[in-house]
Amino acid sequence: MSLLTLLFFSSLLSLSKSTPLKPHPLPILPLPSSQQLQWQLGSMSMFLHFGPNTFTDSEWGTGKADPSVFNPAHLNATQWVQIAKDSGFSRVILTAKHHDGFCLWPSDYTDYSVKSSPWRNGTGDVVAELASAAAEAGIGLGLYLSPWDRHDGAYGKTLEYNEFYLSQMTELLTKYGEIKEVWLDGAKGEGEKDMEYYFTTWFSLIHQLQPGAVIFSDAGPDVRWIGDEAGVAGSTCWSLFNRTDAKIGDTDPLYSQQGDGFGQDWVPAECDVSIRPGWFWHVLESPKPVAKLLDIYYNSVGRNCLFLLNVPPNSSGLISEQDIKVLKEFRELKNSIFANNLALKGFINSTSVRGSQFSAENVLEEGLDKYWAPEEKQKEWELYLEFRDPVSFNVLEVQEPIQMGQRVASFHLEMRNVESGKWERVVRGTTVGFKRLLRFPRCESQSLKLVVEKARADPLISYIGIYMDKFSDSGRNSSKITITRALQEELVLNDS
Incomplete structure (x- = not known):
């Protein structure tokens, strides 16, 4: 290998080592102690x-x-x-x-x-x-x-x-x-x-x-x-x-x-x-x-x-x-x-990523230290889960890294219909915070999409879980989410 080639690769290595990471997003007040x-x-x-x-x-x-x-x-x-x-x-x-x-x-x-x-x-x-x-x-x-x-x-x-x-x-x-x-x-x-x-x-x-x-x-x-x-x-x-x-x-x-x-x-x-x-x-x-x-x-x-x-x-x-x-x-x-998070069996992706250390894969690791962060100034905040085979589930778990403040005001989960190929809404929620668990009638799909609709700032997601709860009544009405007047006011704020 020539001296010129060695210098070229050495400069590339030096450049890669010195490339700074994208900073963490700014926490949004108030914050927990x-x-x-x-x-x-x-x-x-x-x-x-x-x-x-x-x-x-x-x-x-x-x-x-x-x-x-x-x-x-x-x-x-x-x-x-x-x-x-x-x-x-x-x-x-x-x-x-x-x-x-x-x-x-x-x-x-x-x-x-x-x-x-x-x-x-x-x-x-x-x-x-x-x-x-x-x-x-x-x-x-x-x-x-x-x-x-x-x-x-x-x-x-x-x-x-x-x-x-x-x-x-x-x-x-x-x-x-x-x-x-x-x-x-x-x-x-x-x-x-x-x-x-x-x-x-x-x-x-x-x-x-x-x-x-x-x-x-x-x-x-x-x-x-x-x-x-x-x-x-x-x-x-x-x-x-x-x-x-x-x-x-x-x-x-x-x-x-x-x-x-x-x-x-x-x-x-x-x-x-x-x-x-x-x-x-x-x-x-x-x-x-x-x-x-x-x-x-x-x-x-x-x-x-x-x-x-x-x-x-x-x-x-x-x-x-x-x-x-x-x-x-x-x-x-x-x-x-x-104990059995079905999401771990899937491949995850997102509409955008703030930087390599904020990738969608972070939401499959328990803990608050790592999280997915979208690129700034985006109109869509979505995470996708793709499975090799259809999975059956009736519980969704979502967590935010609350040390960065509570952000999400509303979100929903969609699945792709196995027969028609069209996206269908499964369940909708409002706030997330440290942990949100939503139950709904049993579903089956190979493709899921978590959509954050409204947030106080760019949403950050630290964990996603998909589970099958065989013991809860799948027909219960308590999984239905109603937008209260207070939330409607929050959504107006977040539209501005």
Whole structure:
């Protein structure tokens, strides 16, 4: 080989090495914090309602029950945590104090706690045992400290009670290691004493003591309530929200369910529901069937939310065998559907690509780090899947890389008719966010097309899944998507 040829190839190699990559697109505000991202990636959490109500067959205790009623002879926090972990839950959240004011830890600020009970001869600490079990299992710990306290005499004296409340909160956030979530509400019974909760001060102290924790309430600041206790989010569900338009204890349920496509704050939603009719364990109640849990999963995690399922320990201090059986069936059923992504069997392409590192193939890799990005200023945003043989499916999964902001406002899936060769619409959705799951009657095709119709900025897609759910009713109407007035306003915005 001549010197001239060597120089030529050397220059080409040098040029290829120095060619810069196309930059990532600009994130679109608002953006999630690192804590909010970690929370959303967890997908499911387990709530543990436990206390004197468990022994008195109550939901809202009066604060007058004798501490001696609390005596869970076989309490095993390791069992709670292991069941949560085995069932796919990323964290557990305990009612450290419910409305009755009874504390599941030996608080220095009241005697109405486990230290006055016969359990562990008055030396027990449920919070400590759960914290230790969660840390050992590698799952997160969250705590609920009820603002409403029906036992303590300071309740109704605003300054005195807020001091008392924050002292107890400080105990919980400084004695039990890392806390991943602090769960709050505006609880106050009808006709109760006039009482103002200093929420802004509470939030500041919580973030100071546990900077890695997210705070849940009707209005955030980090995670919002979905607005119902059925575990169902709106078919349109933005993580965008205006905290100034929400008030703890007095937020429009529809606003909570849908979020706000024009929102200035990132406040994703959490869907709470109990596995049983009540929040506390009752001997005559039974858990929901597995089909119902799967339906809730589709309507919570599958609508850009976190699924918070309450599984109350019984009066022995254990999660009941009935509940364990249903949770095991739920895990197996969910895995049987989502472990087989049919899209992985296909060849994927797109109408355009921003750069080589943003190729369509990225949507077949799990995770948010890689994603498909179209070329800028395009009129069409489409991804195509081609299969060697026809595939049967009835579930679509779409994910956005939410660290770049939530973008998609509407999209649909089409398939090419095997006989006519014409494209036919399969299903339509509105928002995507972290994860969107859509169910529809069983389809069969070799060619699929995902079309993003409207978005706040160039859409970014991090994952696509095509699945066959043999257990859901293919004729259900809940898969039909209706464009709400709020969405129509969003579409007008995105047309401009």
